Structure formats: structure tokens, C-alpha cells
Amino acid sequence: MNEVARAKALSLTERARRAAAVAAAHADDVDAAGRFPREAVDAMKAERLLGIQVPAYLGGEGASTAEIAEVCSILGQACSASAMVFAMHQIKASSLVSHGEGAPWHEGYMRRMAADQLLLASATTEGGIGGNLRNSICAIEVDGDICRLTKDATVISYATEADAILITSRARADSAPSDQVMTVFEKGQYTLEKTHHWDTLGMRGTRSDGFIFKGEAPAEQILPKPFAEIAAQSMLANSHILWSGVWFGIASDAFARAQAFVRAAARKSPGSVPPGALRLAEASNLLQLVKSNILAALQQYDAAQKDETKLSSMGFAVAMNNVKIASSQTILEIINHCLLICGIMGYKNGTPYSLGRHLRDAHSAQLMISNDRILGNTSTMLLVNKQDTSLLG
Numbered sequence: 406m407n408e409v410a411r412a413k414a415l416s417l418t419e420r421a422r423r424a425a426a427v428a429a430a431h432a433d434d435v436d437a438a439g440r441f442p443r444e445a446v447d448a449m450k451a452e453r454l455l456g457i458q459v460p461a462y463l464g465g466e467g468a469s470t471a472e473i474a475e476v477c478s479i480l481g482q483a484c485s486a487s488a489m490v491f492a493m494h495q496i497k498a499s500s501l502v503s504h505g506e507g508a509p510w511h512e513g514y515m516r517r518m519a520a521d522q523l524l525l526a527s528a529t530t531e532g533g534i535g536g537n538l539r540n541s542i543c544a545i546e547v548d549g550d551i552c553r554l555t556k557d558a559t560v561i562s563y564a565t566e567a568d569a570i571l572i573t574s575r576a577r578a579d580s581a582p583s584d585q586v587m588t589v590f591e592k593g594q595y596t597l598e599k600t601h602h603w604d605t606l607g608m609r610g611t612r613s614d615g616f617i618f619k620g621e622a623p624a625e626q627i628l629p630k631p632f633a634e635i636a637a638q639s640m641l642a643n644s645h646i647l648w649s650g651v652w653f654g655i656a657s658d659a660f661a662r663a664q665a666f667v668r669a670a671a672r673k674s675p676g677s678v679p680p681g682a683l684r685l686a687e688a689s690n691l692l693q694l695v696k697s698n699i700l701a702a703l704q705q706y707d708a709a710q711k712d713e714t715k716l717s718s719m720g721f722a723v724a725m726n727n728v729k730i731a732s733s734q735t736i737l738e739i740i741n742h743c744l745l746i747c748g749i750m751g752y753k754n755g756t757p758y759s760l761g762r763h764l765r766d767a768h769s770a771q772l773m774i775s776n777d778r779i780l781g782n783t784s785t786m787l788l789v790n791k792q793d794t795s796l797l798g
Contacts, residue, residue: 456519481654486610595620607765
């Protein structure tokens with residue numbers, strides 16, 4: 406049995422846990438040094454996790470969003486940055502899988518991605534647009550069979566480590582800012598001039614530096630669907646669900662540490678309830694709310710994929726926006742409960758109950774597409790769209 410067959414013989418959960426064990430061993434160093442989680446990503450590749458979303462007929466495993474979210478959660482319990490790199494890669498993979506099928510070049514690239522475990526990065530932010538990924542200043546230039554693009558990309562996570570960057574731009578020089586396309590540029594087809602250094606409070610290992618991107622590639626590498634469709638039909642749900650899976654994983658590990666702390670306290674004082682027990686029960690309730698939120702989103706996304714009209718509807722967008730808002734806000738409350746339970750042992754680094762990295766990484770959740778921006782978009786849609794109040798969806 407070859408290496409690929411051996412990896413695939415194990416369940417996705419088993420493979421994710423093996424990769425997570427590697428990620429956990431290096432998580433504190435990745436955070437302290439602010440370095441890319443090389444060991445964890447190499448483990449993901451060895452476990453054949455990067456290509457799981459690619460359809461089986463193209464060499465992948467056709468993994469569902471629910472299965473991928475579970476991998477995100479398992480990795481998130483080990484190393485937030487490693488899990489976020491995996492999630493962001495899979496979000497880009499969803500754009501290829503959902504909108505590249507039927508396009509010869511993109512199908513060929515998916516085959517290579519699955520076979521060679523290629524890592525995808527994203528360049529949707531741009532200087533001058535204020536974080537609005539649905540607008541672009543730069544425009545792609547198509548010259549016969551060749552396309553060229555220069556973009557001031559203020560954030561490209563793990564750009565120097567990626568095998569390809571999926572990048573947005575206006576469709577033409579005379580296009581409106583919202584008339585966008587997404588193009589796959591492979592390593593060797595672009596240069597990166599660093600403009601911003603990623604030295605942050607948390608999620609340090611994602612290495613989300615800023616760059617001037619300059620690329621030239623065959624024009625067939627432009628995805629055939631407008632970016633408006635890609636954003637609404639694949640990126641929206643996958644981003645909010647997979648990110649939430651990562652955040653749930655971070656909060657789950659924080660909860661596990663707090664639970665271990667309370668149990669240790671209970672063993673020291675048999676017959677009495679430790680002071681943190683009640684707060685642990687509150688954290689358990691909140692953790693279940695996040696889990697239920699993600700599961701409901703997965704169910705709604707699965708139903709919407711059967712109806713393209715529903716997938717692009719305002720109601721669906723509102724629901725997915727709400728998933729992101731709820732998950733990103735609630736995990737901070739959970740981790741704060743856990744920190745209060747563990748006290749100084751949670752506040753200090755280097756203890757079995759340390760929660761500083763968890764809390765710092767979790768603060769990124771409200772900023773990855775700002776909650777204020779999402780709430781602003783949701784409020785606009787609610788002016789014309791009725792809130793879904795049915796329990797049956």
C-alpha cells in the first residue's frame with residue numbers, strides 16, 4: 406500500500422488528529438516566534454488533508470463542508486494559526502470546486518492540488534478599499550492569451566509559503582469596482598514585494614503580511630464565473646462556517662483546560678464543590694450554543710446548495726452573517742470564563758492551564774472581516790428582507 410493509499414485508509418478524523426498532535430507540539434513556538442506553522446502544514450500534507458475537498462473524479466475525496474469544519478475544529482484545539490491556515494486554504498478550494506468544474510485548466514489544477522497537496526492563499530483585500538472584498542481598485546489586463554495584474558494587497562496570509570494565490574480584481578480597466586473576477590496565479594507566475602510586516606496580538610503564525618503583487622499568467626486561469634457569484638455562493642458560507650469551526654476548536658481547548666483545573670481542585674478537596682464549577686457550567690452552555698450555531702449553518706448551507714436562487718438570496722446571506730457574528734463574539738465570553746476559572750495559572754504562560762494564546766487568537770475573530778462591516782451589510786439587507794422566524798428553516 407503506497408503513502409497516499411495508507412493515508413486515505415484512515416478516517417478524516419483520525420488523520421486530522423494525527424496532524425493536530427504535530428501542530429500542538431509546535432503551537433507555542435509558532436506563536437512566540439510569529440512564524441509559519443511549517444511542521445503542522447507538512448503534517449496536513451502527509452495526511453493528505455489539503456486536497457480532501459476536490460471531487461473524487463479529480464483525485465480528491467469530495468469531502469463535505471461539515472467534514473472540513475470538523476477538521477478545522479480538531480486543528481483549532483491544537484494550534485489556532487495552523488487551523489486558520491487550513492481553513493483559509495479550504496475556503497479558496499471551495500471557489501475552485503464550486504466554480505471551476507467544467508473549465509479545463511481549473512479541473513487540471515484541482516487534480517494537481519489533490520495529487521501534490523498544493524497550498525492555496527487568498528488576496529482579496531487591497532489598499533484603498535477599506536476591507537471591502539466586494540470592491541477592487543486594481544484591474545486585470547488581458548492581452549490575447551495572457552493576463553497581467555498588479556495589486557496593492559495589504560494582507561495575504563502565508564503568501565510566501567503558498568503554491569498559488571487566488572486574487573481578486575476588476576474584470577477590466579473600465580469596469581465598476583464591484584465588477585470583479587478571481588484569478589489563480591501559481592508560484593513562479595508572480596512576484597511579491599513586502600509592504601507590511603505581520604506583528605500582531607494573535608494569529609501570529611498565519612503570517613498575513615502585505616505585498617505589492619505583480620503577476621502574469623495564461624488568461625485561462627481567470628475563473629469563468631464573476632466574483633460576485635463566487636463570493637455569494639461559495640466564499641460566504643465556507644468562510645463563516647469554517648472560521649467558526651476554528652474558533653469553536655480554540656474555545657473547546659480552553660474549556661478542556663478549565664475543566665481539568667476544576668477537576669484537579671475537586672480532587673484536592675473531596676466532598677466540596679470547587680469555586681469554578683458553576684462558571685464551568687456556564688461556559689459549557691455557551692460552548693454548546695456555538696456548536697449548535699455551526700450545525701444549523703451547515704444544515705442550512707446543505708439545503709441551499711440544492712437551490713442556486715436560495716444560495717444567492719439575502720435571507721441566506723443574513724443567516725451566514727449571523728453565524729459569524731455569534732461565533733466570534735461568544736468564543737471570547739467562553740474563554741474569559743475559562744480564564745477566570747483557572748486564575749493566575751491560566752494567565753501565566755507555560756502551565757497546563759495557560760490561556761493567553763487562546764484569548765489573543767480569539768480576538769482576531771471579530772476582526773476577520775470586521776463584525777461592524779458585517780452588521781452594516783446585514784442591516785442594509787434587513788431593510789428589504791424579512792427575518793426568517795421558522796424553526797424548520
